[in-house]
Amino acid sequence: MVELRDVSYRAGQVLILDAVSVRFRPGRFNVILGPNGAGKSTLLRLATGLAKPASGEVRYDDRRLDSLEWTELARMRAVLSQRVDLAFPLPSIDVVMMGRYPHYDRVPTVHDRDIVRRALEVVGMTDKAEQPYPTLSGGEQQKVQLARVLAQIWNYDEPAAGTRRPHRFLFLDEPTTNLDLHYQIHLLDVARALLDYECTVVAILHDVNVALEYGGHFVLLDRGRVALETEEPEAITREELERIFRVRARRLDDDGRAFWRFAL
Secondary structure (H helix, E strand, O other): OEEEEEEEEEEOOEEEEEEEEEEEOOOOEEEEEOOOOOOHHHHHHHHHOOOOOOEEEEEEOOEEHHHOOHHHHHHHEEEEOOOOOOOOOOEHHHHHHHHHHHHOOOOOOHHHHHHHHHHHHHOOOHHHOOOEHHHOOHHHHHHHHHHHHHHHOOOOOOOOOOOOOOOEEEEEEOOOOOOOHHHHHHHHHHHHHHHHHOEEEEEEOOOHHHHHHHOOEEEEEEOOEEEEEEOOHHHOOHHHHHHHHOOEEEEEEEOOEEEEEEEO
């Protein structure tokens, strides 16, 4: 479990997060929702160790995040950002291999190369493995980055006899940016499938209906504070959505499944 305890964060004199406490549920698809400027990406950066809180602490199970060695942390959690630009014309397969850096010393093993190949297969980019990364479309680059983070925390293999798979954490910061509808669904399906392999997913999503489709635990942020934390989609009310997102919301039904329609 990843837990943030009373964390605050400032950018200069501006308070971005104010005494936020959140527990991301293990083995669940955790979703962070909120308007622009609510502190979602900052919360994710604190949870992953990419930023340090001004106060409070972050814990992975019973250990403080700041007590973990870099390589140990890198082997247990991976982060997919909105966009990753690379100036060098590395082949896509080499970009994916970056995810294996914490796992080997100088030269990748046969096992590392096999994981990279399989990660490319999972995201449907095998035929682009040798293509220079900068020449890919934005959506293709995002799929390569997904393969990279999958390779970093690869957990699909059967564990050795008498052992369990180590728990892994995948953090997604608005992961469907630059993806068409087909690959938005594909990426989120891949992430959800990880739940069957001792993995916890934490994702920032903007689309409330997509969040309700995939999420099993919801954190709503508003102006740097937790407005609501729940595992029940029904607990996300019209009044709460209208207040936080400053829209008019209407709950509809499609063959027994509820979804939201929004207007200004």
